[in-house]
Amino acid sequence: MTIPADFNxxxxxxxxxxxxxxxxxxxGGKLMHQLIEQMFLPTFxxxxxxxxxxxTLTLSGQRMAFTTDSYVVQPLFFPGGDIGSLxxxxxxxxxxxxxxxPLYLSVGFILEEGLPMExxxxxxxSMQQAAEAAKVQIVTGDTKVVDRGKGDGMxxxxxxxxxxxxxxxxxxxxxxxxxxxLLNGDLGRHGIAVMSAxxxxxxxxxxxxxxxxxxxxxxxxxxxxxxxHCLRDLTRGGLASALNEIALAARVTIAIDETQIPVCEEVQxxxxxxxxxxxxxxxxxxxxxxxxxxxxxxTLEIMREHQKRYQKVSDLEQNFIAQSAIETQAxxxxxxxxxxxxxxxxxxSKIGMNRLIDLLSGExxxxxx
Amino acid sequence: xxxxxxxxxxxxxxxYAKAIxxxxxxxxxxxxxxxxxxxxxVKFGIDELLPNEITLIHGPGCPVCVTPVELIDxxxxxxxxxxxxxxxxxxxxxxxGSQQNLLTVKANGGDVRMVYSPLDALKLAQTHPTQQVVFFxxxxxxxxxxTAMAVYQAAQQGITNFSLLVSHxxxxxxxxxxxxxxxxxxxxxxxxxxxxTVMGYTEYExxxxxxxxxxxxxxxxxxxxxxxxxxCVKQLEEGRSEVENQYARSVRRQGNEIAQQLIRxxxxxxxxxxxxxxxxxxxxxxxxxxxxxxxxxxxxxxDSTPIVESAECISGLILQGIRKPPECAAFSTRCTPEHPxxxxxxxxxGACAAYYRYQINGD
Numbered sequence: 001m002t003i004p005a006d007f008n009x010x011x012x013x014x015x016x017x018x019x020x021x022x023x024x025x026x027x028g029g030k031l032m033h034q035l036i037e038q039m040f041l042p043t044f045x046x047x048x049x050x051x052x053x054x055x056t057l058t059l060s061g062q063r064m065a066f067t068t069d070s071y072v073v074q075p076l077f078f079p080g081g082d083i084g085s086l087x088x089x090x091x092x093x094x095x096x097x098x099x100x101x102p103l104y105l106s107v108g109f110i111l112e113e114g115l116p117m118e119x120x121x122x123x124x125x126s127m128q129q130a131a132e133a134a135k136v137q138i139v140t141g142d143t144k145v146v147d148r149g150k151g152d153g154m155x156x157x158x159x160x161x162x163x164x165x166x167x168x169x170x171x172x173x174x175x176x177x178x179x180x181x182l183l184n185g186d187l188g189r190h191g192i193a194v195m196s197a198x199x200x201x202x203x204x205x206x207x208x209x210x211x212x213x214x215x216x217x218x219x220x221x222x223x224x225x226x227x228x229h230c231l232r233d234l235t236r237g238g239l240a241s242a243l244n245e246i247a248l249a250a251r252v253t254i255a256i257d258e259t260q261i262p263v264c265e266e267v268q269x270x271x272x273x274x275x276x277x278x279x280x281x282x283x284x285x286x287x288x289x290x291x292x293x294x295x296x297x298x299t300l301e302i303m304r305e306h307q308k309r310y311q312k313v314s315d316l317e318q319n320f321i322a323q324s325a326i327e328t329q330a331x332x333x334x335x336x337x338x339x340x341x342x343x344x345x346x347x348x349s350k351i352g353m354n355r356l357i358d359l360l361s362g363e364x365x366x367x368x369x
Numbered sequence: 370x371x372x373x374x375x376x377x378x379x380x381x382x383x384x385y386a387k388a389i390x391x392x393x394x395x396x397x398x399x400x401x402x403x404x405x406x407x408x409x410x411v412k413f414g415i416d417e418l419l420p421n422e423i424t425l426i427h428g429p430g431c432p433v434c435v436t437p438v439e440l441i442d443x444x445x446x447x448x449x450x451x452x453x454x455x456x457x458x459x460x461x462x463x464x465x466g467s468q469q470n471l472l473t474v475k476a477n478g479g480d481v482r483m484v485y486s487p488l489d490a491l492k493l494a495q496t497h498p499t500q501q502v503v504f505f506x507x508x509x510x511x512x513x514x515x516t517a518m519a520v521y522q523a524a525q526q527g528i529t530n531f532s533l534l535v536s537h538x539x540x541x542x543x544x545x546x547x548x549x550x551x552x553x554x555x556x557x558x559x560x561x562x563x564x565x566t567v568m569g570y571t572e573y574e575x576x577x578x579x580x581x582x583x584x585x586x587x588x589x590x591x592x593x594x595x596x597x598x599x600x601c602v603k604q605l606e607e608g609r610s611e612v613e614n615q616y617a618r619s620v621r622r623q624g625n626e627i628a629q630q631l632i633r634x635x636x637x638x639x640x641x642x643x644x645x646x647x648x649x650x651x652x653x654x655x656x657x658x659x660x661x662x663x664x665x666x667x668x669x670x671x672d673s674t675p676i677v678e679s680a681e682c683i684s685g686l687i688l689q690g691i692r693k694p695p696e697c698a699a700f701s702t703r704c705t706p707e708h709p710x711x712x713x714x715x716x717x718x719g720a721c722a723a724y725y726r727y728q729i730n731g732d
Contacts, residue, residue, distance in 0.1 A: 020473070020477065021476065022476050023476070024472075259379075268373065269370065272370075274485075275460075349414050350374075350379060350591070351377060351378075351379045351382035351414065351415070353417050353418060354414065355411070355727045356727060365459030365460045365462060
């Protein structure tokens with residue numbers, strides 16, 4: 001074993017700052033970034049200096065994408081999905097964000113002693129359906145059982161590989177001033193669906209998660225030879241965090257317009273009540289697409305066409321997906337205005353004034369009043 | 370969305386801004402009381418719409434910000450006890466005590482839960498009879514009725530494993546303290562709409578008269594705030610000092626009398642410490658003697674040690690509107706949402722956090 005010259009045994013995150021892991025370290029905000037930047041990256045490195053949802057590798061001349069993600073959602077079942085479909089779609093989407101065609105997944109189950117067999121069976125079936133819909137195969141797996149009280153029912157890890165069949169570099173580094181920024185639907189459904197199921201919040205209507213695979217849409221855009229510069233699915237931390245990450249990595253200013261960002265009435269209402277900002281609420285079937293300015297209109301057209309077809313299929317299959325797709329319209333939400341020495345995201349507010357949107361430190365906490 | 374989008378109309382906002390500019394002939398300093406209003410002002414960029422003559426300063430109406438460190442330490446100590454389920458509103462969890470915050474207690478194994486209503490905490494007490502459930506009752510007059518209802522129900526139902534760490538505070542005494550300060554700059558107030566929904570606004574009338582300040586009961590949407598400012602400036606320009614009600618769709622002069630009755634049933638008016646400001650007489654609500662068995666401070670014997678506040682944090686001056694967040698030397702350097710020196714940087718309603726999130730990085 002060789003030890004790098006600068007190998008250091010002391011913890012790179014000053015221990016007096018955070019001697020223990022907090023939930024916020026996994027929340028997709030600043031603390032998680034600190035963990036990645038200061039501990040994981042310096043220790044593990046990246047294979048080609050690019051940080052993205054999936055790593056892109058070349059194996060025997062074939063460009064591949066490789067990624068992994070773990071799922072710890074509570075409750076295991078929520079309107080519009082469950083931990084199983086989420087574990088498939090999430091990993092499929094991470095591969096898609098690298099512009100890859102997802103092919104194979106692995107699944108690791110960490111099960112808690114006492115979990116009803118019926119629950120596991122429901123999740124497994126749901127994973128199979130989701131895999132079929134996303135055109136991937138689950139080909140290998142692992143099962144571990146932990147003592148009662150140590151596992152929250154079930155945790156799932158999935159890893160995935162896909163092939164990259166084009167020569168574009170789809171990563172923040174490719175983002176340029178002038179690029180258009182598009183969004184494929186309304187914000188916040190997954191976060192609010194899970195929160196209301198978890199906290200037992202009763203709203204007048206049920207909000208279903210937007211959990212869905214995004215690979216078909218991405219492959220369609222690639223097939224139409226759209227000059228895609230960057231893709232990012234909006235998961236924890238929502239649109240605001242995704243745009244901030246890209247702005248920072250690409251060192252650009254991204255300007256978006258709040259009036260162009262769709263939020264359905266149910267989600268907006270829930271956010272108003274809880275004091276949450278939908279820009280930071282989690283999604284599981286939404287992405288932002290950065291494209292060359294000359295391709296903006298064409299991209300929008302393809303995204304809307306795709307949506308129509310998707311809606312028709314899901315209308316027949318599953319009612320909840322249809323519900324989550326209603327009223328959602330792909331839209332242009334802004335553009336990249338300039339290269340800067342640092343990354344900035346500005347938002348034109350509903351009354352027309354500009355402000356910054358920042359990364360949150362941890363998860364959003366509902367306000368007192 | 371109905372009842373929201375109408376109040377965020379860009380054209381109407383521009384028209385109001387123009388109208389404010391037209392009637393303004395000299396500099397005026399107006400304080401919005403409530404942290405929710407501060408948040409709206411900075412989030413929507415309302416301050417940038419106003420003429421230079423109008424200065425908005427941000428008042429002490431953020432319950433998270435004014436809760437004293439001693440009490441947070443007490444909360445931390447109780448939450449760390451075995452067999453205690455400690456319940457709090459979400460944004461109280463991150464507020465720093467002298468050593469720890471409630472999220473750290475949770476990370477260390479304490480049973481700390483976020484609830485949306487004190488009644489949810491009461492339900493937890495019913496479903497966990499072998500554990501002690503404690504609710505951290507913070508907030509202004511807005512949240513007091515729900516706390517009072519939880520205590521009232523607990524008493525009615527004879528629930529013995531439920532108690533409260535109470536830190537409710539009242540708006541009018543804070544306004545009087547600000548107005549009576551020799552450093553006061555405030556010439557007019559936007560009173561907090563939701564506080565007045567509960568309490569009405571009769572208690573503001575003597576304040577307006579005594580100190581000769583206009584007070585406009587104001588809502589939280591951009592157009593509410595702009596209209597509130599317009600009315601306030603109009604009064605200032607005309608030399609009037611009255612209480613006006615901009616938020617009439619929610620507030621009546623008498624307020625919600627049933628809620629007030631409940632507050633009076635459960636709480637008595639007590640002196641209260643305000644973080645960064647000090648003790649203000651008659652400025653808080655404490656449990657009445659008849660309900661003292663629900664007082665967590667009595668139930669749990671936790672030591673209160675004298676507190677060292679960060680010497681750098683000027684939250685007291687911020688909360689009284691004497692300084693603005695960027696005027697603090699530690700702002701955005703040694704004090705950030707990740708490492709807050711004081712509560713206004715933590716709460717989403719806190720003036721420092723609002724400035725940090727929406728303005729600072731833009732320089």
